[in-house]
Amino acid sequence: MKKYLLTIGFTIATIAFSQNIQIVPLGVYGGSNESNLSSYLIAEESTNNYLALDAGTIYSGINKAIENGTFNEDQNKILRDYIKGYFISHGHLDHLSGMIINSPEDSNKPIYGISETISVLKNKYFTNDAWANFANEGESPILNKYYYKNAEIGTPFTIEGTNFTGTIYELSHVNPLKSSAILVENDSNAVLYFGDTGADRIEETKNLTTIWKAITPKIKSGKLKTLMLEVSFSNSQPEKLLFGHLTPKLINEELGELGKQVGKNKLKGLTIIVTHIKPKGDNEEKIKEELLKYNPYKINYIFPKQGEKIVLK
């Protein structure tokens, strides 16, 4: 009986403590400051089994997280053991340079991405001219540290070393350049992370509409409550000069589209973690002000800080 109760107690504890999702930003900006570029570690709250969502900055971000008391381990252990793999949204340097530079010290792990991203890594960065081939395909000598996991669009797959399932969707980042988003979920919660993306209207694509339709059931059921979405420029940026990025105005335009699918009321209380702000002049302040001032769907906006953990309830 005692043993039986112990088992029940343990099971309840596991259910109660393992399901919330935590995010540790290693880098939050979309340019300029090379010590703080797009990278977010995501794990279940009670574990240290993280997937890195992009990898613009790794080393400086881990150090900042240690400084802040988010991590209590040495730098190398976090890089090698905590990070179980990388999702790289697209081939731009501000999303992957931290991974390349730290590859000599890293351990064996998968890199998830769409075929376009993997081919950039294979043909442009993990080459003898640019660095060395730390991956498992491409130029010789092949060092076989990272292994490419080419994800099929819209098909769920297991994220190794975690309890998460991932589903990758295509984005447009100055049509026809492709970027991607990943839905990360466990049994009870989900987070949708977007790489760089333009709005459907500007890009003349239907990628975001496709995603809104795909995630509608998960928003309606309450499983998906958090989007990590880029807002690179303020509303003053001319639409001709967006280079495949979003503004507060375009976020609201796209939320309107999502609202058509799920119903406006279901958007209320949705959390958006704002990523990829370009830290130039007063751009950051302007973006924050514009998002908070005109917030017709009552979104809970979070502006992440490097090294500061966010727990999603």
Ligand SMILES: [Zn+2]
């Ligand atoms: Zn970027």
Ligand SMILES: [Zn+2]
């Ligand atoms: Zn980009």
